[in-house]
Amino acid sequence: MSVATATSDRAPISATVLRVLRRNAWLLGLVVLLAAMLLLTRIIQPTYGAAGIDSLARAALPIAFAAVAQAVVVIAGGIDLSVGSMMALTNVAAASMMHRQGEEFGVVAVVLTLILGIALGITNGVLVVVTRVPDIVVTLALSFVWAGAALLVLNTPGGGAAQWLKDLPVGGVFTEWVPSAMVLLLVCVGAVWLPLRRRRSGLALYAVGSDRLAAFRSGVPIARTKVLSYALCGLFSAMGGLALSAATGIGTPTPGPYTLLSVAAIVLGGVSLAGGRGGLLGCIIAVLILRLVRTDLTFLGVDPNYATVIEGLIMVAVVMVGAVVALRRKPA
């Protein structure tokens, strides 16, 4: 309180800073929480250092792509329950294409996998728009289709991955303290999202998500925007599938827990499930926090059955704190 009055008296620059801080309060809170968690981890496990950060970033990579994929759809007012299945399908598609193939062909396989992801996403989106069946039903149904298709591609874990793909997220950039996996994630997400966000189509995602009718009356193409959001979701899911390829070196046809994790991460990351609000950076930090909670529970030797409960409780607590903060702010 006293800080606020002091700064606003002095210069408009600090007021701008304050406004930016307030607007990104949730993001800032997440950063502080992540820093606190890292400190706590260091206290629990004094040897936790660069190697730990590196494995954290690598563990977060597929989940972060899943979270980003989910976030785009939710921002545009939908939800995609087929993220995990799309990751499994793109993962096995990439693995079977790269099996016993040269390193150069790996590039082709990666491009084809990304295209496959976009195609799966467009299918989701078009069905949602055309049938007018709720997003949750369409994507749940298609999640079984994609999971079944994954088993048709590979009926058991197998296939391969190009060595360069496996090496991409390993190690650090310049220093071991900056994990390549994190840089890779930010570059991939940034390359798609940053150019889009300031454009008409990027703004349309938020507009459709926050108020469909208002967006429609303002001339925003609803159907096209919805399909775009699902296509982006498919693209990021394919990146997640490729991240699984890079981590495991093979394809696994059974979907991992990524759909649920993606929803958890975006909620913690500050994306409103009602649509129209939130960003992608918060989701990525949320994934790191959730991973770190799991690591700490392992370090502490907490009974695994309780650990799952604790993870859930932490999620609920954080979201409730967030809701209280949001409610307090509204009257002012």
Place this chain on the structure above:
Amino acid sequence: MNHSARRVLSGFGVAVMATALALPVAAQDSATYHIGASNTLQGNGWREEMICSIKAQALSSGQVSQLTVAHRNTDAAGQISDLNDLINAGVQAIIVNPVSPDALNDVIKQATDAGIVVVAVDLAVTEPSAYLFSNNQEEYGYVGAKWLFEKLGGEGAVFYMRGAAGTSADTDRDTGFRRAMAEYPGITLAGEVFTGWDIAQGAQQINEFLASGVPFDGIWTSGIDSTIVDALVTAGAPLVPVVGADNAGFVEQLATIEGLEGAAVTNPGSVGGAGVTMALRVLAGEEVERQVLITPEVWDNTTPEGQAAIAAANDPAIDGTWPLGISIPDWTTYTKDEIIACAGPGE
């Protein structure tokens, strides 16, 4: 306001310092081992027994000061991050039930390069620096199927209830099952389903199958067994020969249900505890075989030898979903009470 905040902060600081000091001291006091374990399926009787046998053996050995268990439902990428956590926790050995034979190779190599002993249990990994203590899953599929086909006189339709689609334990068992089928050309499949090793799912599938009216002469199950017998009894369906695992509930049925002919194929979950012993022997510098494979036995309630094995093994004290192979001679030293108590060092 300021004062109290400072007091809270200093209190926190003291707590932090106390924790930071206490942990390393505890580790140094006992000159014994810190062992890690990783498993990717919760709520399954076989896996729970495996975890309990790891805990019981770590305690019983007296050589383990700390056991860190990463036991949760996750996929290959999740297990890789669990293994990385165990490496970062500073363990000297890791017992891992691998989610797939190939997916973990890089992180296992990383562990063994750092001098950590890695023992895979239940399923092999293709990384050559790891040790293996496992049940032979292909043989498991083969011997049970062969018994069933023999029992049916080489003619008939079998309902084939597999495990989880896309897992290598299931595909290995399938390889064995198909090998036996090739030897008995008169055998056909009345149906084929994946139970996912899930009791509820298996129950639904057998009930749907019975309702469909498709004729069948025998059932082969991949471990969801007592549920299937229960369904046959409840529906008043003919008690055809059933093959299952050595799960306590199924073995009890083989011993007690009138008119039920069947065989239990052994698949002990105590390979986990045996893996701990294997790791401790390697750490002690002993010569240890790289691979120990347990050949499954068939306990068949239609022969005197099989009946004797069933009578000897049947034990109502053990949870119905746990396999009866709670110990492995020469490899586990804990008692039955200790594995049922499921307590590790420091618990």
